[in-house]
Amino acid sequence: MSVKVAKFGGSSVADTIQFTKVRDIVFSDPARKFVVVSAPGKRFNQDTKMTDLLLLCHTHLMNHLPWDQLFQVVCDRFSAIAFTLEIGQDKLDLQSEYQRIKAAMEDGAGSDYIASRGEYLSARLMAAFLGWDFIDAADVIKFDARGKFLAEETNSILSEELKKHKNAVIPGFYGAMPDGKIKTFSRGGSDISGAIVARAANADVYENWTDVHGFLTADPRIVDDPQPIKYISYQELRELSYMGANVMHEDAIFPVKEAGIPINIRNTNDPEHPGTFILAETPEDSRGVITGIAGSKNFTVIAMHKYMMNSERGFMKRVFSILDSNDVSFEHMPTGIDTLSVVLDNDMVGNKLPDIVEDIKRTLEPDSLDIYDDIAMIATVGQGMTYRPGVAAKLFGALAEQGINIRMIDQGSSEINIIVGVAGSDFEKAIRAIYNAFNQE
Numbered sequence: 001m002s003v004k005v006a007k008f009g010g011s012s013v014a015d016t017i018q019f020t021k022v023r024d025i026v027f028s029d030p031a032r033k034f035v036v037v038s039a040p041g042k043r044f045n046q047d048t049k050m051t052d053l054l055l056l057c058h059t060h061l062m063n064h065l066p067w068d069q070l071f072q073v074v075c076d077r078f079s080a081i082a083f084t085l086e087i088g089q090d091k092l093d094l095q096s097e098y099q100r101i102k103a104a105m106e107d108g109a110g111s112d113y114i115a116s117r118g119e120y121l122s123a124r125l126m127a128a129f130l131g132w133d134f135i136d137a138a139d140v141i142k143f144d145a146r147g148k149f150l151a152e153e154t155n156s157i158l159s160e161e162l163k164k165h166k167n168a169v170i171p172g173f174y175g176a177m178p179d180g181k182i183k184t185f186s187r188g189g190s191d192i193s194g195a196i197v198a199r200a201a202n203a204d205v206y207e208n209w210t211d212v213h214g215f216l217t218a219d220p221r222i223v224d225d226p227q228p229i230k231y232i233s234y235q236e237l238r239e240l241s242y243m244g245a246n247v248m249h250e251d252a253i254f255p256v257k258e259a260g261i262p263i264n265i266r267n268t269n270d271p272e273h274p275g276t277f278i279l280a281e282t283p284e285d286s287r288g289v290i291t292g293i294a295g296s297k298n299f300t301v302i303a304m305h306k307y308m309m310n311s312e313r314g315f316m317k318r319v320f321s322i323l324d325s326n327d328v329s330f331e332h333m334p335t336g337i338d339t340l341s342v343v344l345d346n347d348m349v350g351n352k353l354p355d356i357v358e359d360i361k362r363t364l365e366p367d368s369l370d371i372y373d374d375i376a377m378i379a380t381v382g383q384g385m386t387y388r389p390g391v392a393a394k395l396f397g398a399l400a401e402q403g404i405n406i407r408m409i410d411q412g413s414s415e416i417n418i419i420v421g422v423a424g425s426d427f428e429k430a431i432r433a434i435y436n437a438f439n440q441e
């Protein structure tokens, strides 16, 4: 029988109605053997995520401020869900759980412990509601004493444990260090836990249930009603996420990618929708010319020109070392015969630009050096672009038609990505132009 691991994000477990949707989804397919949950997320725009509330309790505690009432808000939210789902004390003794957490906090438990309790209680509740076993992530997801995740050790412990359960609910986001201390992944890390469980369960699919239909071909804030992406490869996803498209935690890809397990992003509020499949290779007949467009603003380009640059040995190496000594990494480095540009993320550059420029001028003596400090980068990504002539022509033609000046072009050797740099003020217009050009076929 096939096995599915289903991870439900914060919005999918935000309240009683969402818990009920999760139950219906899980029970509608017996292959869904293992469920990983986040802590309850926002129920409405102004609401606070459970993890943020818990971290706020910790901040109060650290600053010797009263935190009882804040913690009471946490408890009340869980108790309300338990009450409306008719999970009585015989099934789950929430009061004792709250007492234990309070005692641990008073005893000096760290912020990771406190932050993790949202997932812990959420999973306890879900297990009681479904009538399934509960597996504590602290027993099966392992970190070393310095807080580094131990992938292989976790995989062997977890896969052994999963074999003992027909069905189980596992809290996302955390694990434990050798001394038993709780350690969390970075924020949004329940996606990683879900991927780890999928790998250990040798799942056929890792379902990531959220509140959107999956990936869209472009940002819906820029393009009206963009097409959903049905299939996307890990590599395409990496390129799009790097440029700002985001639905799931990037680190979550690794465990399942290694194991060749497809990820299926699904919408808890529209379970009939097939969502997006993330695979090693997308089915050839499903490929359009492009899979998606993503971009972000706030880049600086330093463009250098020097006659005979390409025969000057070590030119690039010296650029690297200047960036390195200023502790700045670069995003792209397109080159021409006598030109070289470095594209830097403005957040990374901070106030170091004058120093970098000064170093370059002094050591490399370029004939000219220009700085463009408000550049937006747009990536047009698609496996279908490989070996297909005319894609670049179409893209550049679409931009030209809209009077958009291209400041920089970069195409990786994989040929699945064309990146253009345009003025920040042209960003939205450029994305719409590219989208329209490829969606009129």
Ligand code: ASP
Binding pocket: 009, 010, 038, 039, 049, 051, 052, 118, 172, 173, 186, 187, 188, 189, 190, 191
């Ligand atoms: N609850 C955690 C957070 O808010 C982890 C997660 O939801 O994935 O970051």
